[in-house]
Amino acid sequence: MDLEREGGRGANQLRPLDCSRNVLNRAHGSGSCSHGETRVLAAVYGPKAGTKKNENPEKACLEVIWKPKIGQIGKADKEFEMILKRTLQNICLLTAHPNTTTSIIIQVVHDDGSLLPCAIHAACTALVDAGIPLKYLAVAICCCLVENGRIILDPNKMEEQRMKALVHLVFPSPVQSVLPEGSKEDGIITSLSHGVMTVDDYFQCVKHGRAAVAPLSNILTKKLQSQSPSNQSVAG
């Protein structure tokens, strides 16, 4: 009944997470994130003047470009672009720079499972590096349902292919507040599921995912804080 995962990981153990800022020189902001072997690079350009045709000029506009590792952009990549755009629209302060466009370019370096969460973390790192105002960071996790009903977190490629069902969840990073508040339950920003699972299983996945939010966001904020700010001008 017990699940043997590669590297002796437990069901709730995540792979080592590493993020670094300011990895590129020309981009206004750049970040690289790796979940174990999965690695994604993100770059941010913006805010640039003007919005696209059908976008609301009262708010800032976000544009996401997803670059797969090999080949041209496909349907799955376009779906990732759309999901990332909507997720990042939630975390950015869109009213800070109205009538502007910010471009986020994601490059997949290696995909070993849990690609979307890794891309979201890389995009957040790049946005922080570019100085785009954000409400909070996004913390993403991938939960899978195995045949025997167990739920495991952060699968690698082999585990993803053998899964019965999986769900990607994005939560807002808990904000440190001065005001004394009761335990506020933050909502789910994004939930993307593949495969068939019962309603109870889905809520179990959400519960497990939510339990991972606090340690993940601690790791992320620590990584972002520990790096020295860049003092180079990138204009021109």
Next chain:
Amino acid sequence: MTLNEKKFIETALLSDLRIDGRGPFDYRNVAIKFGREDGSSEVQLGQTHVMGFVTSQLVQPYRDRPNEGTLSIYTEFSTMADPSFEIGRPGVFAVELGRIVDRGLRESRAVDTESLCVVAGKWVWSIRIDLHILDNGGNLVDAANIAALVALLTFRRPECTLGGDNDQEVIIHSPEVREPLPLIVHHFPVAITFAFIGSESTVVIDPSNFEEAVMGGKLTATLNTNGDVCAIQKAGGDGVVQSVIMQCLRIASVKAADITNKIKKAVESYNTERALRKIKRHPDPVVDVSKGAGMGVRSLSIEMEKTRLEIEDRKVNRSDDREIETHSSKKTGSRDPYSKGINGDELKASLASRAAATSVEKMDVLPSVKTQFTMIDKTPTEMDSTPSLQQTIEAGEQTIKVKTLMDAVKPKHRRKKKTYPNHDLS
């Protein structure tokens, strides 16, 4: 580019000064790194960043060349490299870069395409190189060429044999069953770019992006260490005297030798590291027979990408290499970290101090292993703060402890028995 900046660069060059402090014939530092899989490379030339990926596929050959495999190069001028790069169809520069790299590698017969033939006239290997330009710091051609070359040298294609009835079916063997084969590369064509700046046509090697914006003309020479000129490209621009061109070619041959040495060293270190990983692989005799016979090729195109499936063995290997530093953390990785014997707070404190000591490097694949390993132990202690899940994990961990492969490997003994298999590097 403002007029002031242009004039500054030109007048500084009259006194042999470049704006980044180099001399006119100083090449920038080349840093070559490798990715997780075979055939993926990352090259940094000053501020220019290029990544190369090589994949292979079985296809039908061209009609006029039934015995040769094909090599194709795809360049992606990503918008992240430069705000002026647009998405959509590749622009003029992207196509030109692709053509220069292609001429250097394919038309000079650097890669042996005849060895890529499987069944003459029916099945050949098609090698595809994807070059991603991540950061434009000038001189993309040279960096892209090095990335393509390094990726080709570290690429391994799966071995395939003929089988089935009347030997017409191709069976592709997975990497666990048969060791994948490297490509045959006869020589290393290295591209060196020169820029001609100003009215006196001052020559500089390896232009940065500011110099490229003010240059009047550009010359790219692809040479190898045998003294062959594989390709020369000077597309328009200011006219240059013959003697200057000859001087450029002479300087280029010296620089090409330097770069070839760097490439050879980097590829050799990658191969030794790969060989170490292979030696420590846990052999699984049951898999051999069934897998080899089971695979058959029916459809026209089957993508074979190299995947590292033996992740647990790699983690063990890394623990051997860094045994001294991460000795106690390795112990906690292989045993149950939640057992009553280890004090959780002590562990957290010791790991926190170690994590603070290791420096996190950006975009480095090999050194980041150190941080990876400390992170493995950090995450379990932070993750399992929820008590309700801990009990089930504890029970699970203890029962499966007996079976993991880490227990089967004895690191200290293995270290002495290491032998480096012979591998040839052309």
